Amino acid sequence: MVAYAICINIIRLLVEYKMNRWLRKLCHGILPIFGVIAFALWIFLFSTSDRECYVFRSCDVLCDKSYKNCFEKDYTLVVFQTPLTGEEVFRQMDHCSNNFIEKFLLPHPSNSQPKILPCPISDFDPLYATLTRHKKCALVGNSGILLQSKCGRTIDSFDFVIRGNMAPVIEYESYVGTKTDMMLLNDVMINVLAEVLSRGPRDDREIEIMKTLKHFRNTILWYPKNTEKHISQLKSIVRGLKKNNFSIHIAYSLIDIYRNIKWKYNMWRYPSSGLYMLALAESICEEITLFGFYPFERDPFDKEIRSHYYDKSFTRYKSWAHNFETEHGILESRHSQGLLHLKYQC
Structure with missing residues (x-):
């Protein structure tokens, strides 16, 4: 054995x-x-699956077909052309996974300065466009101080008008004007808007939002932050706009510009919607005038004012996330340097 x-x-x-x-x-x-x-x-x-990432990461600036409107990738907006199809994709560079391609296939020479390479945004998708540059832009905040301004006609005279968070213009025309070329949406409003468009308005503020949407003519709704967190809401908004035949474009930032704005304005807390609006304006506008950017409870004459001009009461909105006084100091500093104009009376 x-x-x-x-x-x-x-x-x-x-x-x-x-x-x-x-x-x-x-x-x-x-x-x-x-x-x-x-x-x-x-x-x-x-x-192939990340073709758009490949295109964008090989470019330094994004341009329209004429190459007259070019923007750095950090401040490029992807604008969906109308009509909306319901199949829109909200892919940002932050979500792209092809680091290998960027690192190994598209390196900049280590011994030389990288060349500025412009690309037409149509390389990304023929349905997309960038913004166009403008001579004079108006940024309209929501402070109650606007009710003392009578600046409506002045605001409407600007080439490009940016507003924030579905602030109404109907019944406030003499104070805030009516022209709305772009409307910024923050995280709260993107959820509200998705619900209103899917189920209809239920209270006075939501009815006001629907009236505002019906008033828009080729207005651009812009969401500047991380689209991946709100993809379902964005798609719901697109479906709602298409269903109601609203004359509205949808835009999103190619990159979530939150960190860029904090660095640009040296902010410790979260930047407010106003700073997002300003950052965009500084990339597309030659002259910028701000209306209704006033975070204080009383005007210069010690008269109490509403937090928002469309509020029915004087309820104060306190926020731990934003430091509005610090942001206002940034605006005043830029005003004194001649980089923008702060306007309270017209």
């Missing part, structure tokens, strides 16, 4: 030896070939 066991072990070792030799040959010969094929296939599928 012992001799039999010894013979069996010797045979098993010989078989394993031959198998090991065969496996070594396989590893040195056939497997590398399969590996190269699999790697090439992975690259093809990876770059």
Whole structure:
């Protein structure tokens, strides 16, 4: 029995030896070939599925077809052309996964300055466009101080008017004007708007929002933050706009510009919607005038004012997230430098 066991072990070792030799040959010969094929296939599928990321990461600035309106990637807005299809995709560069392509296939020479490479945004998708540049822009805040201004006609005279968070204009025309080229949506309003468009308005504020939407003519609704967190709301808004045949464009930022704005304005807390509006205006406008940017409870004559001009009461809105007084100091500093104009009376 012992001799039999010894013979069996010797045979098993010989078989394993031959198998090991065969496996070594396989590893040195056939497997590398399969590996190269699999790697090439992975690259093809990876770059195809993230084609838009490949295009954008190979560019420094994004332009329209004429190359007259070009913007840095950080402040490029992707604007969906009308009519809306209901199939819109809100892909930002922050969500792209092809770091391999960026790192290995598109490196900048280490011994030279990277060249500025402009690309037409139509390379991303022929349905998309960028914004156009403007001479004079008005940014309209929501402070109750607007009710003392009578600036409506002045605001409407600007080339491009930006407002925030579905602030109403109907019944306030003499104070805030009616022209609305762009409306910024914050996180709260994007949820509200999605609900209102899907189920209809239920209270006075929601009825006001629907009236505002009906008033828009080729207005751009802009969401500047991370689209991945609100993709369902964005798609719901698109479906609602299409269903109601509203004359409205949808836009989102190519990159979530939250960190850029904090760095640009040296902010410790979360930047408010007003700073997002200002950052955009500083990239597309030659001259900027701000109306209704006033965070204080009383006007310069010590008269109490509403937090929002459309509020029915004097309820104060306190926020731990924003430091409105600090932001107002930033605006005043830029005003004194001649970089923008703060206007309280017209």
